[in-house]
Every structure is written in structure tokens, then in C-alpha cells.
Amino acid sequence: MPSLPLSHLRVVELGSGDTLGYCGKLFADFGAEVIKIEPQGGDPARRVAPLADAGGGQRESLTFAWLNTNKKSVTADAETTAGADKILTLLAGADLLLDARHPDEVKASLISHDRLRKADPGLAVTAISWFGEHGPYRNYQATDSVCRSLAGLVKLVGPVEGPPVLPRDGQIGVMGGLTAFIPSLAGLYGHAHGARRFAVNNLEALLHISEFDTGLALEAGFTRPRAGINRFGRGYPSGAFQTRHGWLGVTVVTPAQWTAFCTLLDMPELADDPNYNTTIARFHHADALKTIITPALLTQTAQHWFEKGIELRLPLAIVPDMQELLEQEVHRSRGAFGTVEIGAASFEGPVLPQHLTRAKPKPNGRAPLAGADDNTPLPAHKRNATRAATPQDALPLKGLRIIDLTMGWAGPTATRQMGDLGADVIKVESCQYPDWFRGTDTRPPYHEERTYEKTYWFQMNNRNKRGITLDLTSEAGLTLLKRLMKDADAVIDNYAADVMPRLGLGVDEILKINPRLVVVTMPAFGMTGKWSGVRAYGSTLEQASGLPSVTGGPDDPPVMLHAAIGDPVGGLNAAAALLLGFMHQRHTGEGQHIDLSQVECMLPMVAPSILEQSATGKTSPRIGNRHPHYVPNGCFPTLGIDQWITLAARTDGEWRALCGVMRRPDLANDAALASIDGRRAHEDRIEVAIRQWLADVRPDIAMVTLQAAGIPAGIAKLPQDLASDPHLLKTGHWQPSDRPFMGPHLLPSVAYREGDSELPYPIVHLAPTLGQHNDEVLRGVLGLSDAEIAELARNDVIGTSATLPKPKKKKTEGRTASAAG
Numbered sequence: 097m098p099s100l101p102l103s104h105l106r107v108v109e110l111g112s113g114d115t116l117g118y119c120g121k122l123f124a125d126f127g128a129e130v131i132k133i134e135p136q137g138g139d140p141a142r143r144v145a146p147l148a149d150a151g152g153g154q155r156e157s158l159t160f161a162w163l164n165t166n167k168k169s170v171t172a173d174a175e176t177t178a179g180a181d182k183i184l185t186l187l188a189g190a191d192l193l194l195d196a197r198h199p200d201e202v203k204a205s206l207i208s209h210d211r212l213r214k215a216d217p218g219l220a221v222t223a224i225s226w227f228g229e230h231g232p233y234r235n236y237q238a239t240d241s242v243c244r245s246l247a248g249l250v251k252l253v254g255p256v257e258g259p260p261v262l263p264r265d266g267q268i269g270v271m272g273g274l275t276a277f278i279p280s281l282a283g284l285y286g287h288a289h290g291a292r293r294f295a296v297n298n299l300e301a302l303l304h305i306s307e308f309d310t311g312l313a314l315e316a317g318f319t320r321p322r323a324g325i326n327r328f329g330r331g332y333p334s335g336a337f338q339t340r341h342g343w344l345g346v347t348v349v350t351p352a353q354w355t356a357f358c359t360l361l362d363m364p365e366l367a368d369d370p371n372y373n374t375t376i377a378r379f380h381h382a383d384a385l386k387t388i389i390t391p392a393l394l395t396q397t398a399q400h401w402f403e404k405g406i407e408l409r410l411p412l413a414i415v416p417d418m419q420e421l422l423e424q425e426v427h428r429s430r431g432a433f434g435t436v437e438i439g440a441a442s443f444e445g446p447v448l449p450q451h452l453t454r455a456k457p458k459p460n461g462r463a464p465l466a467g468a469d470d471n472t473p474l475p476a477h478k479r480n481a482t483r484a485a486t487p488q489d490a491l492p493l494k495g496l497r498i499i500d501l502t503m504g505w506a507g508p509t510a511t512r513q514m515g516d517l518g519a520d521v522i523k524v525e526s527c528q529y530p531d532w533f534r535g536t537d538t539r540p541p542y543h544e545e546r547t548y549e550k551t552y553w554f555q556m557n558n559r560n561k562r563g564i565t566l567d568l569t570s571e572a573g574l575t576l577l578k579r580l581m582k583d584a585d586a587v588i589d590n591y592a593a594d595v596m597p598r599l600g601l602g603v604d605e606i607l608k609i610n611p612r613l614v615v616v617t618m619p620a621f622g623m624t625g626k627w628s629g630v631r632a633y634g635s636t637l638e639q640a641s642g643l644p645s646v647t648g649g650p651d652d653p654p655v656m657l658h659a660a661i662g663d664p665v666g667g668l669n670a671a672a673a674l675l676l677g678f679m680h681q682r683h684t685g686e687g688q689h690i691d692l693s694q695v696e697c698m699l700p701m702v703a704p705s706i707l708e709q710s711a712t713g714k715t716s717p718r719i720g721n722r723h724p725h726y727v728p729n730g731c732f733p734t735l736g737i738d739q740w741i742t743l744a745a746r747t748d749g750e751w752r753a754l755c756g757v758m759r760r761p762d763l764a765n766d767a768a769l770a771s772i773d774g775r776r777a778h779e780d781r782i783e784v785a786i787r788q789w790l791a792d793v794r795p796d797i798a799m800v801t802l803q804a805a806g807i808p809a810g811i812a813k814l815p816q817d818l819a820s821d822p823h824l825l826k827t828g829h830w831q832p833s834d835r836p837f838m839g840p841h842l843l844p845s846v847a848y849r850e851g852d853s854e855l856p857y858p859i860v861h862l863a864p865t866l867g868q869h870n871d872e873v874l875r876g877v878l879g880l881s882d883a884e885i886a887e888l889a890r891n892d893v894i895g896t897s898a899t900l901p902k903p904k905k906k907k908t909e910g911r912t913a914s915a916a917g
Contacts, residue, residue: 100127100455101679105284106477107131108186109167110174110207111196112139114269115224115298117163118700119194119276124166125448125457126676129477131168131190131469133183138171138466145724146708146716150439150465158707159266161438161463162445168472169464180206187212187219189477191284194276196224199234199295209293217484220291222280224272228297230854231827236803238298239726240265242810245742246821247302248310250731251812253658256324259731260740260812261655262721263647266704268298274668275301275847279492281675282517283485285682286492290485293851300829300847304664306815307844308505311552313816314842322738323382325648328635328656331375332382333357333389336415336644336654342398343654345413345639349375350536356408360401361392411631413640415654418702418709421642426627432696434459436707443711446699450673451622454688455680485850491518491857496678498586499577500524500561503531505634505660506694507590507618508557509667514674515560516846516857522584522873523563523864524577527895528902530866533557548866548898549837555863556844563864564873565894568599569902572893577601578609579878585681586614586674590666593619593628603689613687614677618670622693632694637662641698646705649720665701666694727775728754728782731812734795740812741795743786743802751775753805758789828855835862867896 105128109120124130132139139160147155170186173179174197184207187193193212195202202208202223209221226243227233233246241262244250254261276296283292303310313319326335328347336343348357351373358367366372366388371381378385393401398414405412416424422444427433434447448457496519500511508523508531515521525531534548541547566573578601581587587606589596596602596617603623606615617623620632620640630636638644638661644654673690681687699706709715716724723729726744728751734741745751748770755764763785768774775782790798795811802809813821819830819842827849830842845856874880874894888894 100457101452101676101683103127104683105129105192106190106479107192107194108183108190109133109194110183111224112141113196113224114159114163114266115272115276116194116196117141117160118269118273119222119224119280120167121163121165122273122277122448122672125460126450126455129168130166131170131186132164132464133174133186134169134171134466135173136171142466146712148438148441148443148711150441152439154439154465156438156441156465158443158711159704161441162436162460162703162707163269164463165436165461166458167464168469169466170469171467174205174207177206183207186474188216189474190219191479191481192220192222192280194222194224194280199223199225199229213293213484218291218479218481220280220283220481221293222276223293223295224276225295226298227823228300228827228849229295229852231823233299233823236810237806237808238810239744239746239808240268241729241731241742242744242808243268243298244302245731245812246810247299248306248813248815248818249302249657249659250742251740251814252309252320252322253655254322254325256322258322258733258738258740259721260322261648262731262742263657264704267701268302270700271304271665271668272296272298272301274672275304278513278668278671278675279517279848281672281679282492284480285675285678286494286518287481289489289492289494290483291481292485292492294848296848303818303829303844303847304509304668305659305661306818307556308553309659309815310818310844311556313814314819315552319814319816325652326656327382328658329660330379332378332385334635335656336639337390337393338653339393339398339401340396342420343415343645344393344398344401345415345636345644347411347633347635348378349633353410354378356410360404360408360410361389363388363392406627406629409631411633411636413630413632413636415639415644416642417645418642418705418715422706422709426621426625427696429625430622430693430696431456431459432693432699433706434461436460437462439465441711443707445707445710446696446703449669449693449696449699450676451691451693451696452673452676452680452688453691454686493517493519496520496586497522497584498588498674499580499584501587501589501591503590504533505553505557505663506666507588507670508533509664510616510670510674511561511588512557512559513668513671521561522580522877523558523561525563525565525866526567526573527565527866527892527897527899528567530898531558534866543898543900546837546897552841555833555835555838555841558863559843559859560861561864562861562869562873563867564870565867565896567893570891570893572888572891574599574601576874576878576893581606581609581613583877584610584613586616586677588616588618588670588674590618592631593617593623607687607689611687612681612685614674614681614690615687616670616673616677616690616692618666618692618694620694622696623691632662634660634663634666637666637694637698640695641702642705643698643702646702646715646718648718650718652718661701662694662698666692666697669697722779725772727772727779728786730783730786732783732786732790734790734798735792736794739795741790741798741809742812743807743809745807748772750807754802754807757801757805757807758785760785760789831859833859833862836865865896866898867894870894870896
């Protein structure tokens with residue numbers, strides 16, 4: 097078996113939390129030696145239910161075990177001299193420290209980052225925290241739901257009258273873990289430029305999801321209202337619909353999809369009905385339309401509609417529960433689930449979705465018991481970096497070139513990460529088929545007024561890239577693309593599985609052009625299997641992952657999260673895949689295909705429920721906004737119209753502090769409420785008291801007051817609120833920009849800071865206008881002459897203005913609306 101791409105690395109983990117665990121899992125399951133430092137008695141996360149019987153009377157957390165497969169465990173107390181010396185000895189032979197201790201704890205520690213960097217400048221460090229090392233929120237207490245609320249990912253979900261819906265825990269760790277992994281591995285890849293310290297925070301990691309809605313709000317001047325459960329986005333039908341057997345996920349956006357959906361239901365007369373034949377009309381007449389389509393969908397099974405939808409190129413999905421998900425052959429055939437072991441316990445969980453065809457990740461594996469490696473000598477290890485990076489050093493991916501054939505959200509998010517870290521990303525569009533995130537309106541003003549240069553979300557996803565146009569339906573355009581591939585390091589697309597082969601550019605053909613290429617494809621269900629042709633949006637990916645089946649209350653249908661979560665999740669996973677491919681490429685000289693399934697990318701987001709289903713044969717019932725471990729927990733109305741705050745009491749001490757803030761000594765002194773079990777029995781009464789207190793308290797004052805008392809609390813913000821969030825402004829998340837056609841606007845930053853900087857990397861290059869870098873790339877990269885470039889422009893192979901598409905040839909049908917994201 098070939099060595100895994102990270103088998104030359106040693107990583108040390110310090111601290112606790114899902115984000116740390118998932119980042120470390122990405123290293124460990126791809127071959128790195130990961131040493132987890134735990135206190136005596138083990139990481140507290142080991143005791144988070146549901147638990148498995150590990151033998152000898154020991155019970156271990158299912159989620160902890162999955163997050164810590166293939167790691168070693170060493171016990172040491174960083175706050176004692178002996179413990180610190182033990183940890184420093186381990187760090188002396190490591191490449192990277194992943195540190196999830198609170199920033200203040202780090203500064204006061206015997207193992208502070210300042211001391212480490214001075215004594216051991218070749219050690220890379222990544223600090224992980226909820227809100228970063230600077231800004232007003234830096235010391236805020238947090239839970240998953242509090243952080244989601246502040247990130248604008250709660251308020252739009254749920255019934256119109258409220259309360260907003262709080263999803264289950266576990267998703268932030270995946271988003272934060274990926275966000276930490278990307279700069280960490282990039283820094284290790286670019287070790288010649290020196291070892292780097294990054295500080296990553298969960299809040300900004302979550303903004304990868306909400307920034308699309310923030311862009312919509314900044315463009316329109318307002319955020320769409322909370323439209324109700326499964327009223328997703330600005331169109332209809334969207335969401336989960338009951339069928340004769342099972343639930344069907346539907347997302348209808350384009351006119352062609354609406355016509356196809358009417359064909360699916362054998363209701364062709366609906367296609368031209370003026371109440372329903374436009375996106376906005378369907379949104380405004382959603383209730384009436386629901387009464388028409390719901391009975392029709394009940395006549396057949398979800399499986400039937402889904403398979404018919406594949407034929408009609410409709411973005412549909414079966415919405416499985418956890419048992420159905422674990423049984424789906426499409427995932428079984430691709431090895432999407434693997435065995436997790438801890439002690440005597442064994443159960444299944446999602447395998448990392450970065451499907452490197454030459455170096456697949458370990459299919460989960462064994463997690464250590466606490467201190468299992470205390471007496472195991474470690475072999476000598478030589479790190480690559482010998483010095484710390486300086487501000488004069490190039491960014492870590494400088495020198496890599498990526499040919500970016502992606503459109504929409506998911507793929508461009510992946511390549512944005514690469515451009516932010518210094519790679520040369522060449523984005524390829526065509527005048528006839530620009531990136532559909534530029535807009536899809538083909539009426540005359542779209543071209544005459546260059547509307548395609550003015551969409552906010554395109555600017556967000558395509559910074560730090562060079563943009564060219566090539567007509568890939570022409571022989572000249574295809575030839576130029578192949579020439580670009582010949583000297584590139586990677587090629588990535590997010591079309592459906594059948595699109596690139598129709599152009600004569602299947603994976604095998606691309607690797608013949610350049611065997612060193614890292615070739616990333618990312619259709620909804622991957623490149624293999626009978627579902628490989630499924631069309632999908634981010635919402636489709638969420639539906640197919642089963643996540644809606646565990647969100648909401650016991651009487652709700654499967655509940656969508658009302659953000660196209662599948663796109664940014666797929667994009668971050670693809671960025672991680674590219675970096676893993678580059679590591680393998682560096683050490684072997686080989687290229688390879690990375691067959692990314694965007695639905696598989698979503699499975700870690702629902703891992704706790706998958707693990708529970710596998711281990712116990714059932715999934716815990718949905719309990720709405722309540723929490724299995726914190727009482728009280730919820731999203732409560734405050735003073736004002738549709739104003740909400742999320743709060744939690746995780747401990748008895750936080751409960752007493754909450755009673756003090758509410759001026760309710762009677763509750764604090766009530767013996768029946770002194771324990772979590774007691775409060776659980778009286779949760780209704782407690783929630784009434786909280787609502788009574790908050791009725792005349794502003795949400796901002798409530799948050800500040802609760803946080804001052806040490807209680808996790810956060811305003812449920814709208815995406816539009818994020819552009820004026822005081823913490824994000826203070827820490828430089830929003831960068832003022834001024835671009836042709838757009839004018840002055842705000843752009844989001846990376847979710848990490850290098851060194852001790854309060855501010856993120858500046859955005860060096862704004863998103864390219866259509867074909868902006870045609871001359872620069874064709875002349876500078878391919879060596880074309882002025883005359884050759886002029887000839888290409890005369891023949892419409894290249895250009896700088898969008899044009900109406902040519903009549904479609906059969907081999908290129910479906911190129912524009914075929915991708916997941």
C-alpha cells in the first residue's frame with residue numbers, strides 16, 4: 097500500500113473540542129502521526145453522550161472516538177513543570193502544534209506560543225478558538241448554537257412566528273476543523289518559506305456559510321424574511337416533501353427545472369400558469385402551489401421521483417433517516433462508512449470524503465484510550481522547517497498554478513482558499529457561458545448594462561484569481577485549455593460527472609496531457625455509480641445527507657437549515673483535497689484523480705447521529721431547541737420585533753448565574769432545580785421565566801449582561817447584521833473594496849490570522865471582470881503573440897463581454913446548470 101500523503105508529519109494536539117478533533121482527524125487519517133495531549137482522567141469530551149461500552153466498566157463518547165481515530169494519547173498537565181517539560185519534549189520532534197486552549201490560557205502558560213516561537217522557530221503552530229484572539233467577543237462563552245446565532249445561521253430558520261430553529265451540535269467542529277486544516281497544511285507544504293503560526297476561529301469559519309446571504313442582503317438592502325420551515329431561498333418548490341414512502345428533497349430554481357418538474361408530475365399545464373411560471377411568482381403563491389403538488393407527490397415513493405428526476409436533470413434527493421442513510425448502496429459502494437473502534441466498542445461513522453484515488457484515507461480505525469501511549473517511546477523525527485516565516489516570505493502556496501473550471505459557489509470557494517494562500521488560480525469562463533454566479537438573466541439589459549459584473553456573491557468567491565475566457569465548444573479554445581493544463585499543478589471542476597467527458601476532457605484524457613496534475617472533480621454523488629449524474633444545488637446536498645431528518649422538533653417534517661450549506665462545505669473539502677493532492681504530488685511526482693462526492697462531504701456534518709444509529713440501532717428523538725446536556729437551552733424572544741437571543745446553562749454554576757441575572761433568587765434556591773436532571777423535569781417553567789425576563793430587554797444588552805456573568809449567549813443575527821457586527825469590524829473581517837462596475841463594496845476575509853496579527857491577509861486582487869486577464873495569461877503563460885490573441889478575439893474564442901449562447905451542440909448540453917454549487 098502506498099504511503100499516505102501526510103505520513104511524513106508529526107502533529108501534537110493540545111486542548112479540547114470538536115474543531116481540534118476534526119482538524120487532527122484530517123491529519124491522522126491521511127497518515128500523520130498525531131499525538132493527543134490529555135489531562136489526567138482524559139479529555140472531558142470523552143464523557144459526552146451517547147457513550148459506548150469500551151470494556152472494563154469504561155464508557156467512551158461515540159463522537160470523541162470518531163474524531164480521534166488513528167491518534168496516540170499521552171497524558172500531561174501543561175500547567176505543571178513536569179507536564180510542560182513532557183509536552184515540550186514531544187513538540188521538539190513535531191512539525192505542528194494544534195492548540196485549542198483559550199488565548200488567555202496560552203499566554204499565561206508554561207507553553208505559551210511566544211516562548212515556543214523563540215525557542216523553537218521551526219515549529220508550526222495553529223491556535224483554535226471560538227472567536228479569535230482579538231476583538232470584543234474574544235472572551236465570550238460559546239456553545240455551537242450561540243456561535244451559529246452570531247454567525248447569522250439561526251434567525252432565518254423555522255416558523256414565521258418563531259422561534260428560530262437551533263440545529264444539533266457537531267457541525268461547527270467540521271467547519272472549523274476544515275478551516276484550520278487548510279492554512280495549517282498549506283503552511284507545512286510551503287515550509288521552505290518558514291514555519292507559520294495561524295490563529296483560526298469558529299465564528300469566521302461559519303461565515304463561509306452565511307456570506308452568500310450577506311451578499312444578497314448587501315446587494316438588495318435587506319435580508320429575506322424567515323419564510324417558514326422548508327421555504328428555502330427565494331423560490332418554490334423547495335424543501336422536503338412527503339411521498340407515498342419517504343421524503344423527497346426538491347429545489348426548483350430555473351425555468352427549465354420548473355418545466356421539467358411539471359413534466360415529472362404529469363401537470364404540463366402548470367408550466368405556463370402565470371401564477372407559477374417565474375421564480376418570484378412561485379414564492380408568492382407557495383401555499384397555493386403546495387396544495388397542488390403535495391397530493392401528486394404522495395402518489396409515488398421518494399425513490400421513484402428521485403430516479404425520474406435524474407432522467408429529467410432535476411435537482412431532487414431522497415431525504416433519508418439515519419438507518420436509511422447507512423444502508424444506501426451509493427455510499428456503501430464508495431466506502432463512505434468505516435469502522436470506529438475504542439476499547440472493546442465498535443461502530444460505524446463517515447470516512448473522510450477526500451477520495452484520493454492513489455492514497456485513500458484510512459477508513460476510520462481505532463481511537464486511543466486516555467494515556468494509551470504514555471509509555472510508548474516515539475521514534476526520532478526530523479521536521480522540514482528550520483526557521484519561522486517572516487513578513488517578507490512569500491505565501492505558502494506561491495508557485496502552484498491551478499486551472500479553475502468551477503462555477504457557482506462550491507468549486508470557487510475551494511479555489512478561493514488556494515488563491516488566498518498564494519497559488520496562481522486561473523479561472524476559465526466563456527463569453528457564452530460565464531460563471532452562473534454572475535447571474536443567469538439573458539434579457540438585453542443583462543448584457544447591455546453588464547449586470548454580470550455586478551453580482552455581490554461572485555465578487556466574494558473569486559478574489560485573488562486571474563480570469564480568462566475560452567470558448568470550449570471551439571477547437572481553438574479546447575487546444576488552449578489543454579496547453580494551460582500541460583504546465584499546471586492542478587485542475588478542478590464542479591460540473592456533473594458527464595460534462596467534461598463530452599468535451600473530450602475526461603479524467604484519463606486530462607492526465608494524459610499532464611500526468612502530474614491533481615485533478616479534482618466534485619459532482620453530487622461522485623463520478624461513479626448510478627447516481628453520478630444527479631444534478632444538485634447546495635440544498636440538494638443537505639437533503640441527501642439526511643441532516644434535515646435530525647433537525648427541528650418531534651412533530652416537524654425534515655427541516656432544512658435555510659442556507660445552501662452543501663456548497664461551502666463542499667468547497668472547503670475540495671480545498672483540503674487539493675492540498676492533500678499537492679502533498680502526494682511533491683513526495684511521489686505523481687498526479688491523480690480526487691473523486692469528491694459533495695454528498696459525502698456533508699456526512700461528517702451529521703456524524704453524531706450516524707454514529708449513534710450504528711452503535712445503538714436508533715437515533716435520539718428530535719427535541720427542538722432544547723439540548724441533551726444543557727438546561728436551559730434555547731432561542732428566546734427579546735424586546736423588539738422579531739428579536740431573539742440564544743443562551744445556554746451548561747453547568748449548575750451557570751444556572752445560578754442566570755438566576756442572578758434574571759433577579760430570581762427563588763429559582764436559584766429551589767432545590768428541585770439544583771441539578772440538570774431536576775431542571776429537565778421543570779424545563780417549561782424555566783423557559784417561561786426566561787421569556788418573562790427578556791420581554792423588556794434589548795437583545796444586545798441581554799447578550800452583554802449574560803456574557804459578563806459567564807453565561808453563553810448570542811444574538812440571533814440576520815446575515816445583513818454581520819456587515820456592521822462590532823467584533824467583525826474590529827478584527828478586519830470586512831475589507832472595503834472598489835471594483836469596476838461594482839463600485840465601493842465590502843468583501844469578507846479569510847477566517848484566520850497569521851502570527852499575532854489582529855488583521856487578516858489583505859485582498860490583493862479583486863474578482864476578475866470577464867476575460868480581464870486574457871492577454872496576461874495567453875501571452876505570459878502560453879507565449880502567444882499579439883496577432884494570435886487578436887485572431888482569437890476576432891473568432892470569438894476569447895472576449896471580455898458576455899454574449900448570448902450559441903445554439904447548443906449535443907456534446908455540450910447541460911454545462912451551465914449541471915453542477916453542485
